[in-house]
């Protein structure tokens with residue numbers, strides 16, 4: 001069941017809060033952002049070690065953020081790329097839209113994911129790294145091809161479901177979403193480039209490598 005309010009907020013789940021917003025940037029800004037991010041970012045395809053073998057990830061990605069927002073991912077420590085002006089503008093639009101909806105938020109880090117077509121994907125996971133703190137708020141912006149982000153409950157006591165993410169939409173994953181659900185961008189027969197930006201607040205790691 002969904003509700004549409006004046007700010008175009010659609011509630012997908014009440015508890016934990018999962019909500020979708022349409023028309024984040026408007027046109028032509030959203031179409032231009034997709035082209036610019038595709039062309040101007042230094043997209044990487046790192047390899048992950050799985051059962052002792054190295055596998056390139058099935059998409060491209062860039063970590064971006066403030067210098068203190070170091071990030072540990074699959075056991076490796078990443079220093080983020082400096083903010084690109086297009087990404088800063090999108091971040092500011094997200095913060096503004098959330099503020100309009102009564103949700104204060106700040107982000108010092110973003111993972112950008114580039115899926116060339118429906119074959120490219122991200123497997124089941126939740127974003128619960130210790131540097132994100134307890135019950136983080138994560139804001140996911142989608143540009144390009146519309147694809148579903150699939151959610152499933154960790155306790156498997158309710159049905160899995162799709163959150164379809166149209167071009168120029170924002171998905172707000174509120175407190176509890178990472179603790180109680182997993183999500184995945186599964187392969188689908190869908191044509192076209194999609195870029196997502198998942199904005200986060202990363203707590204700086206202390207010298208011991210534990211969250212400060």
Ligand SMILES: O=C(O)CCC(=O)C(=O)O
Nearest residue numbers: 111113127149185196198
């Ligand atoms: O591409 C998406 O919408 C999902 C990305 C995601 O789950 C992540 O960056 O952690």
Ligand SMILES: [Fe+2]
Nearest residue numbers: 125126127183
């Ligand atoms: Fe995620």
